[in-house]
Amino acid sequence: MKNEENIVVGISIGDLNGIGGEIILKTFEDNRVLEFCTPVVFASAKTMSFLKNHFKSKINFHNLNNFGQLAHGKVNVFNCWNEPVKIEFGKEDQKIGEFAIKSLRAATNALKKGEINALVTAPINKSNIQSKDFKFPGHTDFLAQELDGESLMFMITETLRVGLFTDHVPVKDIVNHVTEELIVKKVNTIYESLKKDFRISKPKIAVLGINPHTGDNGVIGKEDDEVLRPTLKKLKENGKLVFGPYAADSFFGSSNYTNFDAIIATYHDQGLIPFKTLSFGQGVNYTAGLSKVRTSPDHGTAYEIAGKGQADAGSFKEALYAAIQIYKNRFDYEQLTANALKKKQQ
Known part of the structure; x- marks a missing residue:
């Protein structure tokens, strides 16, 4: 129909x-x-x-x-x-x-x-x-x-959109899921959704780090430096306006999120706690990519x-x-x- x-x-x-x-x-x-x-x-x-x-x-x-x-x-x-x-x-x-x-x-x-x-x-x-x-x-x-399609949990309001690399995954398993293949797939899904579903011709996407302080140069974890940064660099070289990784603890409090069309969090609570705090029960769970x-x-x-x-x-x-x-x-x-x-x- x-x-x-x-x-x-x-x-x-x-x-x-x-x-x-x-x-x-x-x-x-x-x-x-x-x-x-x-x-x-x-x-x-x-x-x-x-x-x-x-x-x-x-x-x-x-x-x-x-x-x-x-x-x-x-x-x-x-x-x-x-x-x-x-x-x-x-x-x-x-x-x-x-x-x-x-x-x-x-x-x-x-x-x-x-x-x-x-x-x-x-x-x-x-x-x-x-x-x-x-x-x-x-x-x-x-x-x-x-x-x-490729499904992705995309939490949205009129002014805020938060997607996830992993959704209902135990915290202990998160780093095993965040691979180059997954990052590329999820970024591409959000990018296409922003163009097709939200009529944004040149989407700007921010990505939050995997570890606290995005690993602090490997002191708190190597995944940001060894997996996330190189993958985001390749995506940028392919023409996508993808930025990060950003330290998650200060990203929302500094209002940096207002500079982007969407934010991708590594795991469920990293993205949904600030989203639900800011949306005050007016948020929507949208399954992008289908x-x-x-x-x-x-x-x-x-x-x-x-x-x-x-x-x-x-x-x-x-x-x-x-x-x-x-x-x-x-x-x-x-x-x-x-x-x-x-x-x-x-």
Whole structure:
């Protein structure tokens, strides 16, 4: 479905015992959102009716069993299951994890078929989704298998973008993962995403060091000097505006990050702690490098407040808006590229 004017956004329901249902309802209670997209929540009519009644929502859902029944200007619910779901807010439940994966698989299948244009995923519990049929640390790894491309966790706001060389990797294993091949692959993925998804023609990318103080000339580690610096030098020689490595401890506090279109951190906490500190819950987790657009809020299931009506939908709304904008940017980029190729062949 390549229609820039009528973007269909699929939404996987996530962990039903968490805050996913609440933030979805809060997002679409504002009818103006339906002017920007046609949402499809992958769950069931009974499940969404329970959530609607619990949170006293006024949304009128349009139920569908196939995409021939899709209604624009409505909040659609695609029925992924018929059986009743026992929702107990705040409880970790293996059965609830199974429903989260049913929703994710159905939404991903629709994305692959082109029945939806982009996907926004509500938070899951990485523990209760594990089974003999689903052995992934989270959304990103699953989608990397299902969709073409090189996936990369890219945390974004309007003014800050942070990518990672490694994401869900134990700290003790990080240096073994950061190879020249990985660095080149991740830099290229972010570079292409900045051009295609964010319409930045000449991206400037900063890279944070592997060790404290980027190794202090080998005193605190040799990886920065032996692996990172030589690889960044080759990338610069190939025309990419890649700078670093920078000492991570002072990079954000000095506001140096404002001089770049994106920052690449070596590992999860090195990038996500400053990102989440600066974004104040308005950040978005974007999976860059895939053939399709997927975003999610930058928080988890928040069991401690689930079901209480206290959840802030800000990050989920930003994830929805980001998915719409990135899809539009990609659409425009592909059109421009196709037109340029056509002119060249004439």
